[in-house]
Amino acid sequence: MLTVREMDKRLYERYGNTRWWPAETRDEVVIGTILTQNTSWSNVEKAIDQLRLAGCLSLKCICTIESGKLETLIRSAGFFRQKAERLRDLSCSIVSRYGGLEKMITEPREEVEKFLSAQKGVGRETLDSILLYALDFPEFVVDKYTLRIFSRTGIEQESTIESVKEAVASSGIRDPDALKNLHGMIVYLGKDHCRTKPKCSGCPLLENCQYGHSLNERSAE
């Protein structure tokens, strides 16, 4: 049976360091977690470029910028009204409570998690992404690709977010950078076998992989 350790090793042999979540600042990561919800990264990049160009790629600026202006800047990321409102609320909440993310990383993890979970627009995956990619807490991000790949590779028959987190935690992989890359590699694998490439050739995890790892059940038949 495939272990998490083995999976990590095989994926690394194929994908190496994926440098998942490219960002120069912690603020940029948090902003990205909201913008990328159900949205392709290429569209998110355009919005981030607009924010950078406007000198507003920070939580402090987003908290104070005029809302119509914010909507315009992030329009390319879709759901722009909803995202503008949630970005503003989240940014203002963080700034008023912690001052900024650099202060936030020094707070107890439990307290930070509780605070973030209470924010509108911060669901399960966004919470994990902020904890790991923006704050460097050792949390493994479980998304749809991860759930699917874990259940298909037989590490877990009935994969849930909690069971996958547990499996990774008990594997001993704790370094935030290692956890970041494991998630990145899993998404790379997921993308390799998405709808456009239903067949998995040379799958690093499964010997006779005939269905790929598509998120679309129909292409799995």
Next chain:
DNA sequence: AACCAGGAGAGAG
């Protein structure tokens, strides 16, 4: 030209 992407929330049953 439908389909979907690095989701979350609100409502119904």
Next chain:
DNA sequence: CTCTCTCATGGT
């Protein structure tokens, strides 16, 4: 608890 609907742009 599990569906289903909405939010919206841009690439294939």
